[in-house]
Amino acid sequence: MENRRVTMNRHTNLLQLEEHMYPLVDVKTPNVFRNLFPYSEIPKIAFNDRVVPHHMPDDIWITDTTFRDGQQSRAPYTTDQIVRIYDYLHKLGGPEGRIRASEFFLYSKKDRDAVEKCMERGYEFPEVTSWIRANKKDFQLVRDMGMRETGILVSCSDYHIFYKMKMTRKQAMEHYLSIVKECLEIGVSVRCHLEDITRADIYGYVIPFCLELMKLRQHYGIPVKVRCCDTMGYGVNYPGAVIPRSVPGIIYGIMIHAGVPSELIEWHGHNDFYKAVSNSTTAWLYGACGVNTSLFGIGERTGNTPLEAMVFEYAQLRGNLGGMDTTVITELAEYYEKEIGYHIPERTPFVGKNFNVTRAGIHADGLLKNEEIYNVFDTEKFLNRSAEVAVSNTSGAAGIAHWIDTHYRLKGDKKVDKNSELVTMIKAWVDSQYEDGRVTVLSDKELEAVIAETCERLGITLK
Structure with a gap:
């Protein structure tokens, strides 16, 4: 102990005692920490x-x-x-x-x-x-x-x-x-x-x-x-x-x-x-x-x-x-x-298709009023991805219009109005789905298909 030097730690600005040297411990049999890693059981997390x-x-x-x-x-x-x-x-x-x-x-x-x-x-x-x-x-x-x-x-x-x-x-x-x-x-x-x-x-x-x-x-x-x-x-x-x-x-x-x-x-x-x-x-x-x-x-x-x-x-x-x-x-x-051609799981944070998509009806209502309520940060600013609301029986015309705008990345005067004929027709289709007993939210593919069909009937494009 007396031969160990006292030195200044420049990171903490505190004096410290020089540590012991650590020689190789050349064991004859392997130490596999069987107490922590008993292979036939779940590994243990121990504390000292x-x-x-x-x-x-x-x-x-x-x-x-x-x-x-x-x-x-x-x-x-x-x-x-x-x-x-x-x-x-x-x-x-x-x-x-x-x-x-x-x-x-x-x-x-x-x-x-x-x-x-x-x-x-x-x-x-x-x-x-x-x-x-x-x-x-x-x-x-x-x-x-x-x-x-x-x-x-x-x-x-x-x-x-x-x-x-x-x-x-x-x-x-x-x-x-x-x-x-x-x-x-x-x-x-x-x-x-x-x-x-x-x-x-x-x-x-x-x-x-x-x-x-x-x-x-x-x-x-x-x-x-x-x-x-x-x-x-x-x-x-x-x-x-x-x-x-x-x-x-x-x-x-x-x-x-x-x-x-x-x-x-x-x-x-x-x-x-x-x-x-x-x-x-x-x-x-x-x-x-x-x-x-x-x-x-x-x-x-x-x-x-x-x-x-x-x-x-x-x-x-x-x-x-x-x-x-x-x-x-x-x-x-x-x-x-x-x-x-690599598929990223939809719920993967920051990169998955659904990472900033709100599906629960009560959450969607909050997001439409103020996206900070249910979005982790300004995903539009940092990831070029707007917060989205999944469409269900509780979405209403405003929720459907928001979904179309964000999914197709429509900006400014290109955004669809919640009172437009397109949104009215999509809402009627959505309502019919739930009147027939559906309980799950609509998938992106389903909505993309019905929007494409409706746009064709109306002679419009979403750009």
Whole structure:
């Protein structure tokens, strides 16, 4: 105790006692935290009430894995689609580069063609980075393509080290460090993907490993990033929860005890337990500068943290959009639906067809009087999407006119009047539906069909 130094913490401006060093604990048998993860039962969330402080970095950002993790769960994108989406990400991220980087596979010619075309765009952000297999041939490919950073897999739980890799912790660490050194030798920055970190021994393996990574960073003078991968979605954001499930505990340990700067820490979450967004936000709050996402959450199993969700998390935490153009989110959703053929579930926040559609009659009445009552924010301003009211027996002529105006995006003098012949005829049809015993709201397709037929009879068009 007496030999430990007292230093000033420049973030809190408080004196603190230098922490103990954390050597590798090279166990003979794997620690799979069976008390927390009893496979034949539901995983446990345990607490010890050890609370760590908030440590929000001065600058936070989003990174993207749409073309890497996102492509592992769907049909591969074409080269043209990748380049088009990359253009959208650049526009969405804005001049401050809130979407800092995007990662790509390099395995196939199609992947490499897409990388080259994206790099030819000359955008500073998102930076084009790669994800490769850990071998010299792939390292050389990264350098030959002029990329400054690559990700490599460094699985860190005993589940992976003992059961998948058939190694001890010491063997795994030595193997990983040799790979990192090879990459740094050719001048390429390494992003270490600590797979399955929420089932790993944080103080017995993860922190000792990160301490070694920081030594390599200092020796070579090249950034070495740490990506905390919640591969199975086990992370929780609750204060006082025990590690390895505690997101605050993981970020605090890596930052404070392993000495990894916030700008080199990134969170990569999965949504197996519906916590991807809250865990990513928590990582920001406790010291990670980066959160890794994919568009619409497309990814392995239940998916990744949705990129669009973190855009609005950023705005809520910072009080501004950091230069991001959120209307691009709607453009991306339309591109996926119309050009790629990917169906976005209707109730998906911010991008689903029905995310700002009010269906309950009493809610619709409130929305028509003042949309702030039932709309999360000005969706017309931020997403180019007006709040809509679904049509039912309680909608009335005003509700039908509102539906037509918003659904067909009619503005100014193009809007339909609630007393028009078109609205009167549609209302008569709607009333007849419910007089025959219908109890559900009318679908968009039903309304589109009857409006098209009525417009044809009246000789008018909605433009």
